[in-house]
Amino acid sequence: MGSPTASHNEVLEKLTSLYRDVCAHDGYGDIRVEVRLLRRGQKEVILHCGKQYRYVVDFDAAHPAG
Numbered sequence: 001m002g003s004p005t006a007s008h009n010e011v012l013e014k015l016t017s018l019y020r021d022v023c024a025h026d027g028y029g030d031i032r033v034e035v036r037l038l039r040r041g042q043k044e045v046i047l048h049c050g051k052q053y054r055y056v057v058d059f060d061a062a063h064p065a066g
Contacts, residue, residue: 015033030048032047
């Protein structure tokens with residue numbers, strides 16, 4: 001989890017790291033950035049990152065006749 005008062009550079013460094021991680025991943029992935037307005041001139045930045053493994057299988061092979 002990030003620090004409660006991060007700098008913009010910290011956020012950008014983490015986003016860059018996540019981007020590299022998803023690109024190096026042998027499968028699909030997604031990155032989403034969420035920004036929420038807080039009080040006193042602050043914003044909360046939430047980085048969501050998920051990796052996926054996707055497979056395509058033939059229906060007949062998945063359910064053998066029997």
